[in-house]
Amino acid sequence: xxxxxxxxxxxxxxNMHVASIGSGPVVLFLHGFPDLWYSxxxxxxxxxxxxxxxxxxxxxxxxxxxxxxxxxxxTLLHIVGDLVGLLDSLGVDQVFLVGxxxxxxxxxxxxxxxxxxxxxLVNMSVEFHPRNxxxxxxxxxxxxFGEDYYICRFQEPGDIEEDFALVDMKKxxxxxxxxxxxxxxxxxxxxxxxxxxxxALPAWFTxxxxxxxxxxxxxKGFTGGLNYYRAMNLSWELTAPWDGLQIKVPVKYITxxxxxxxxxxxxxxxxxxxxxxxxxxxxxxxxxxxGVGHFLQQEKPKEITDHIYGFFKKx
Numbered sequence: 385x386x387x388x389x390x391x392x393x394x395x396x397x398x399n400m401h402v403a404s405i406g407s408g409p410v411v412l413f414l415h416g417f418p419d420l421w422y423s424x425x426x427x428x429x430x431x432x433x434x435x436x437x438x439x440x441x442x443x444x445x446x447x448x449x450x451x452x453x454x455x456x457x458x459t460l461l462h463i464v465g466d467l468v469g470l471l472d473s474l475g476v477d478q479v480f481l482v483g484x485x486x487x488x489x490x491x492x493x494x495x496x497x498x499x500x501x502x503x504x505l506v507n508m509s510v511e512f513h514p515r516n517x518x519x520x521x522x523x524x525x526x527x528x529f530g531e532d533y534y535i536c537r538f539q540e541p542g543d544i545e546e547d548f549a550l551v552d553m554k555k556x557x558x559x560x561x562x563x564x565x566x567x568x569x570x571x572x573x574x575x576x577x578x579x580x581x582x583x584a585l586p587a588w589f590t591x592x593x594x595x596x597x598x599x600x601x602x603x604k605g606f607t608g609g610l611n612y613y614r615a616m617n618l619s620w621e622l623t624a625p626w627d628g629l630q631i632k633v634p635v636k637y638i639t640x641x642x643x644x645x646x647x648x649x650x651x652x653x654x655x656x657x658x659x660x661x662x663x664x665x666x667x668x669x670x671x672x673x674x675g676v677g678h679f680l681q682q683e684k685p686k687e688i689t690d691h692i693y694g695f696f697k698k699x
Contacts, residue, residue: 415446416509441467460619528649
């Protein structure tokens with residue numbers, strides 16, 4: 385880990401913290417919520433050994449990157465703009481792209497808006513869904529799952545932050561990362577007052593890992609990451625010009641069979657029966673890892689590295 389270099393890059397009006405290592409073709413790793421560059425610690429080291437330059441930023445609002453105060457500064461266009469500026473500042477024309485969770489959503493839209501900057505994509509956990517022109521994103525989730533669904537609960541500034549503050553940060557981090565509950569994540573108002581102690585840490589998520597995340601989120605808070613959810617309806621408005629376009633870069637998609645995103649009603653059929661392929665015509669591989677939850681790149685680091693490398697080495 386000490387071999388990883390840490391720099392700050394000025395891009396799109398913010399300062400972005402970037403972890404990187406190695407030399408060669410560039411692989412850009414995008415984390416999700418509630419996560420950091422650290423999510424890719426295993427892959428950074430592995431890809432450097434494989435002859436790549438591996439780069440993982442703290443996205444806007446996270447870790448040691450700037451956090452603009454307004455949720456209106458966290459649309460998909462802002463985040464993709466940050467990444468284009470990052471690549472420009474590094475003098476990198478094209479990258480192999482890897483995304484997970486929110487990073488996957490951003491990666492899909494990077495490929496939609498700037499396919500010229502992406503050689504190939506490996507995306508994890510969150511499949512691509514085209515924009516529904518008749519209903520805003522948050523409204524659609526509210527209709528499906530109700531007001532307690534996590535995306536809906538995240539909308540009111542400060543509200544869920546108050547709930548998170550009721551729980552010890554290490555306990556909260558442990559709960560976020562190690563849960564294998566496949567039900568839609570709903571957060572009733574009183575849930576954090578009675579949160580049980582999480583089970584013992586699994587082998588793949590150490591006390592050192594817990595402390596790293598807990599320290600960063602204790603310093604920074606969760607508002608930056610939550611602002612991605614609070615900007616969802618604004619992103620819906622701003623992305624209207626891309627309605628109907630397909631994503632036309634080579635893609636491999638990976639998920640875990642214990643990932644709650646995989647268990648959203650209709651998702652399995654959409655992924656496996658041609659729905660995803662319709663919108664991502666260059667989708668070449670779909671992998672469902674058995675017994676693996678949401679944070680698969682940390683839970684099964686070697687397997688994920690092998691999957692990513694096996695795909696990218698074709699290009």
